[in-house]
Every structure is written in structure tokens, then in C-alpha cells.
Amino acid sequence: AQKITQTQPGMFVQEKEAVTLDCTYDTSDPSYGLFWYKQPSSGEMIFLIYQGSYDQQNATEGRYSLNFQKARKSANLVISASQLGDSAMYFCAMSSSDTGRRALTFGSGTRLQVQP
Amino acid sequence: DGGITQSPKYLFRKEGQNVTLSCEQNLNHDAMYWYRQDPGQGLRLIYYSQIVNDFQKGDIAEGYSVSREKKESFPLTVTSAQKNPTAFYLCASTSRPPTSLRGEAFFGQGTRLTVV
Numbered sequence: 001a002q003k004i005t006q007t008q009p010g011m012f013v014q015e016k017e018a019v020t021l022d023c024t025y026d027t028s029d030p031s032y033g034l035f036w037y038k039q040p041s042s043g044e045m046i047f048l049i050y051q052g053s054y055d056q057q058n059a060t061e062g063r064y065s066l067n068f069q070k071a072r073k074s075a076n077l078v079i080s081a082s083q084l085g086d087s088a089m090y091f092c093a094m095s096s097s098d099t100g101r102r103a104l105t106f107g108s109g110t111r112l113q114v115q116p
Numbered sequence: 117d118g119g120i121t122q123s124p125k126y127l128f129r130k131e132g133q134n135v136t137l138s139c140e141q142n143l144n145h146d147a148m149y150w151y152r153q154d155p156g157q158g159l160r161l162i163y164y165s166q167i168v169n170d171f172q173k174g175d176i177a178e179g180y181s182v183s184r185e186k187k188e189s190f191p192l193t194v195t196s197a198q199k200n201p202t203a204f205y206l207c208a209s210t211s212r213p214p215t216s217l218r219g220e221a222f223f224g225q226g227t228r229l230t231v232v
Contacts, residue, residue: 004158006158009156035220035221042225043204043206043225043226043228044223044224044225044226045159045206045208045221045223047220047221047222050220091158091159093159103149103161103164103174104149104159104161104221105161106151106158106159106160107158108156108157108158109156109157109158
């Protein structure tokens, strides 16, 4: 079975500073994908970044980067130069190589608040 | 514009009633999913469908039913057997084939269901 753990229920960061949101995962699958989503107060889920288990380099998308440490089974999201609009819930999720099930497994989320 | 449309945005249900949540996508995606989100928690998988006329139970399928008669549509019925249906429901779709881990899920805006 897969499991995603996000141990930070809430985080505060000053505007323009960087912040790291933690994510650890557990899976017996040799091949998997890791995702981060942002959920603003309006409720929609916004895709931020993806990391494949066999990708050699850490993924980056603009101000978002994923610190992937495979041996530690961690996939932390780093947001650089935080903006007020970054205030939201952030979810880490994982896809499986199990062809019988293709849905994402989500963590419990981290609420990020960016302070001016 | 391509996307996923969920309706209604807000839904109120009386005890003992069945209600149906609509999910329509024009992204030509094969796979569709229903998730439930409780306050302060992550998303849990209710049902998913990889192809028309086929669907599978997720982790919390009891008290729910779905159909997939058309590629574009994946309605979710919350039956009276669901003891605690008050939650935020999100529909998603993905384009990736079963052998691919990549390919983010696109989400609808969600339906907030309240039992009165």
C-alpha cells in the first residue's frame, strides 16, 4: 500500500522568503511518480510540479522546485521568493506503477500562510 | 476552453435522499476519478474509471455509486447508505495511458455537499 505523510499542518513564511514543505512517502513499487498540488480557498486543485522516481535531476517549475531524496523517501517542495498569492493548502501526492489502479494517493496537506 | 465542469457548486441533501453530482470533461481524457475531501484533510478516492462502461471502487466507495456511459461524463450518486456525506467532492481526469506515471490530474471546481 502507498502512503504519503505531510507532517506540517501549517507553515508561516515572510513574503519574498523561501519555504520548504515536507513530504515523505512509502511504497513498495519500484516505479512511481510524485506530484505537488496547490489548493486555494476556492477549492480547485492546481498542479505545480512532478517528479518521476527514475528522474536523475530534481524537478523545477518556475519558483517551485522539488527536493527529491529517494533513499530517504522524501519529496519536499521548495517555493522561492514567496508571494502573498502563495497562501493556500499544499498537497503532496503519488502515482503508482500498479496498472490496476491509476489514481493519486494524497497526503493530508500543509496550510501555508505568507505574511507581508 | 477545455476543462472539467462540476455541478452544482453547492448542494444540500435531506436525510435519506439520494443526490447526484455531475462531472463533465471536454479534455478527451480516458480516466476519470471522484475524490472526497473532509475539512483539513487530504483527498480520498471514492471511484475511478479508466474507460467507458468500466469503473472501479476506490478506498471509500461504500454509500456511493457511479456510471460511465460516455467518455465525457462521470456522475457520482451519494446514496442514503452514506452515513456522513457532508464533504467537498472533487472530480478529476487524466490523459495518461495505464503504462505512464506522468500526466497530472486535472480537477473540477468541486461540489460542496451538506446534509440538512
